[in-house]
Amino acid sequence: MAQTTDPKLRQQVIYSIYVRAHTQEGTFRALIPDLDRISSLGVDIIWLLPIHPIGVVGKKGSLGCPYANRDYRSVNPEYGTREDFVALVDAIHQRGMKCIIDVVYNHTSPDAVLLRDHPEFYYRNPQGQTGNKIGDWADVIDLDYRVPGLWDYQIETLTYWAKMVDGFRCDVASFVPLDFWKRARAAVEQVRPGCIWLAETVHQSFGNLARREGFYSSRDTEAFEAFDMEYEYDIREAFDAYLSGKAALSHWLDMLNFQEAVYPPNYDKLRCLENHDQPRICSLVAEEGDRDNFTALLYFLKGTTLLYAGQEFSCTHTPSLFEKETFPRQGRNISPQLQRLSAIKHTVLDPEDHFVARADDEHHIALLLRQKGRQKKLGIFSLRSQGASVPVPAPDGAYENLLSGAPLTVKDGRLFTDGRPILFTYEG
Numbered sequence: 001m002a003q004t005t006d007p008k009l010r011q012q013v014i015y016s017i018y019v020r021a022h023t024q025e026g027t028f029r030a031l032i033p034d035l036d037r038i039s040s041l042g043v044d045i046i047w048l049l050p051i052h053p054i055g056v057v058g059k060k061g062s063l064g065c066p067y068a069n070r071d072y073r074s075v076n077p078e079y080g081t082r083e084d085f086v087a088l089v090d091a092i093h094q095r096g097m098k099c100i101i102d103v104v105y106n107h108t109s110p111d112a113v114l115l116r117d118h119p120e121f122y123y124r125n126p127q128g129q130t131g132n133k134i135g136d137w138a139d140v141i142d143l144d145y146r147v148p149g150l151w152d153y154q155i156e157t158l159t160y161w162a163k164m165v166d167g168f169r170c171d172v173a174s175f176v177p178l179d180f181w182k183r184a185r186a187a188v189e190q191v192r193p194g195c196i197w198l199a200e201t202v203h204q205s206f207g208n209l210a211r212r213e214g215f216y217s218s219r220d221t222e223a224f225e226a227f228d229m230e231y232e233y234d235i236r237e238a239f240d241a242y243l244s245g246k247a248a249l250s251h252w253l254d255m256l257n258f259q260e261a262v263y264p265p266n267y268d269k270l271r272c273l274e275n276h277d278q279p280r281i282c283s284l285v286a287e288e289g290d291r292d293n294f295t296a297l298l299y300f301l302k303g304t305t306l307l308y309a310g311q312e313f314s315c316t317h318t319p320s321l322f323e324k325e326t327f328p329r330q331g332r333n334i335s336p337q338l339q340r341l342s343a344i345k346h347t348v349l350d351p352e353d354h355f356v357a358r359a360d361d362e363h364h365i366a367l368l369l370r371q372k373g374r375q376k377k378l379g380i381f382s383l384r385s386q387g388a389s390v391p392v393p394a395p396d397g398a399y400e401n402l403l404s405g406a407p408l409t410v411k412d413g414r415l416f417t418d419g420r421p422i423l424f425t426y427e428g
Contacts, residue, residue, distance in 0.1 A: 005228040006194070007266045010351040012044035013305045013342050014100075014198075018276060019048060019079050020063070021319035021326055022309055028075075028084040032091045039095045041312060041335060042342020045196065046092050047169050049276060050102040051075050051085060055109020058139045061322025066102075067171060068109040068139045072157045089164055100167035100196055105154055106175045107132060107140035114153070115141070121150040133175075133215050145177050154180070155187050162188045167196025173227065174202045175210065178218045181226035198270060199227040204234050224264055229304050232269040235259065243284050249383065250359035253366060260302070260355050272306035273298055274318070280308075282316045288332065289385035289419060295334065296403060296421035297381040299341040300368055302355040312338055344402055348377060348425065363388040365417065374427045385419035399424040 015038050023030040028051075038046065050066035053076050059068065066076075075085050092099045108114055110130065114121060123142040125131045130141040143150060158168065173181065181197075188195045201220050202210075210217040220234045235255035241247035259269060273281040273294055285291050291314075299305055310319075310327035312335045319325040353370035360367070364384035370377040378394060392415045399408040402423045408415060415422075 004189070004194070005266055005268065007268075007351040009196070009228055009304050010268050010302060011346050011349065013042055013307065013345065014045045014047050014270070015041065015043040016047045016275060016306060016308045017049065018066070018309065018319060018321070019051065019076075020066070020324060024326055026078065026324065026326075028080040028088040031088055035091055035095050035097075039097055041307070041338045042346070043097060043307070045098045045100060045166070047100045047198070047306075048102065050104055050171075051079060052104075053077065055111050055139065057109065057111040059109075059322075060139045061320060063323055064109075065139055065321045067104050067321070068107075069104045070109045070111060071113045072103075072108075072154075073113075073160060086164060098166035098196065100169055100198065101161060101165050102171060103158065103161075103168045104171040105143070105180075106172045107137065107142045109139065110141050112141075114143075118149065118153065121147050121153070133210070133213070145180055151180055151183065155184050158184050158188050159191045162192035162195055166192065166194075167198065169198040169200065170227070171200050172202060173199035173223060174207055174217045174219075175215070177216065178222055178226055181223075185226050196229075197227045198229045199223050199231065200233075201230045202233055203236055205237060206233075221263065224267060229268045229270050232259075232271060232303070248359070248361045249364055249366060250361050253357040253359045256301070256355070256357050269301075269303040270306050271298055271301045271303045272308070274311060275306060275308050276318065276321065278318070280316050280318050281311070282314050282331075283318075287385060290383055292334075292337065293381040293383050293385065293419075293421045295337065296341060296423065297366060297368070297379065297383075299345050300349070300370070300377075300379040300381075300423065302353065302370070305342075305345065307338070340403065344423065348402065348423075350375070353377070360388065360390055363390075365390055367392070369393065375425065376428055377423065377425050380415070380417050380422040382417055382419045382421070387416065387418045389414050389416045393428070394424070394426045395428060399426065 020026045053070040054064040054066055055068040055070045075082055089099045121143055122130045123144040132140055132142045201223050207217040220230055223230055238252045238255045242249055242252045313329045314331035315327050319327055350372045353372050355370055357368045363386045366381045368379040391413055394410050396410050401408050403421050
């Protein structure tokens with residue numbers, strides 16, 4: 001684990017914004033009036049999807065993908081100027097939040113400034129042509145980190161942006177050499193002490209495929225040497241299998257227990273129900289009561305919580321990365337629920353808690369226990385909104401559901417859940 005990682009990151013909430021999709025204007029300055037509302041959700045960190053110019057050659061859709069970066073050292077003119085970007089970051093800081101930006105270091109667009117100036121920095125296929133190792137990423141070409149000069153250029157770029165922002169979300173970080181990230185972290189620390197590093201580590205099957213094909217892909221256990229937080233894609237396929245009915249709830253929860261067992265003591269997995277690459281949870285879980293349980297469970301999990309803009313309005317459609325699609329704000333507004341959950345995450349759940357999960361597969365109920373010393377926090381989440389009597393480890397007695405204020409009773413070692421999420425504390 002990165003030695004300077006702050007375990008308090010586990011208590012924090014990140015809100016992810018795609019500038020193009022967030023407002024009708026789709027600009028940096030148009031975001032500023034919405035920051036108070038976002039902050040009120042209990043958000044600590046705003047993550048901006050790539051802010052750089054987008055490639056035109058081979059672009060996807062009519063506007064191109066922000067992950068096809070044309071110039072690492074400037075901002076997308078569609079979003080505004082560098083001064084506009086700085087104004088946005090200043091406004092984020094004024095509200096007590098931090099700002100991290102996306103860095104896409106595995107590849108660039110085919111018309112990137114870097115290719116023009118440094119063609120030697122690029123991967124070449126057996127025919128000597130630029131290209132990418134992943135065939136369906138047709139709008140990008142890969143970089144070659146066997147070239148030392150590329151390391152210097154990329155680290156200089158990171159230190160440039162670190163003078164303005166508080167951290168980086170690193171796209172497909174697994175495909176970029178771990179030693180590069182370790183060197184970059186050390187260099188950036190001199191400019192931005194306490195810089196936040198979030199790795200998009202890849203799905204288990206994707207990393208295995210890359211290695212089978214002879215390409216580099218670090219393992220999640222390795223990536224923690226450089227990063228503070230990682231995606232939970234190592235077990236995402238188990239979560240997806242449960243949602244689709246192909247696996248029992250206990251399979252996913254066993255994978256959560258596995259993470260607790262194998263990762264360093266201060267590991268931090270980024271927990272999300274949706275993001276810009278994944279379907280909206282509302283498109284996968286139709287019942288509101290079920291989603292309330294999933295959302296409460298999300299905040300209870302050990303790790304930093306991620307919200308994708310529009311999740312608070314129960315959006316069903318993920319905005320296209322390649323077109324102009326502003327997310328709607330007229331769906332079911334769960335902001336009060338998110339505010340309450342964030343407050344609990346910040347005050348009740350301790351970043352040093354130990355974690356264990358078990359499942360009632362018959363009723364689709366997850367029982368999650370967090371504990372530090374004698375202080376215990378028990379979450380009971382009915383993912384099909386089913387009522388049931390479940391065995392709990394708490395002593396018999398009366399308790400309060402911190403999510404609703406409703407009274408709870410444990411009798412003969414069992415508690416009845418009416419299908420709504422439950423969270424209570426006790427000593428033992």
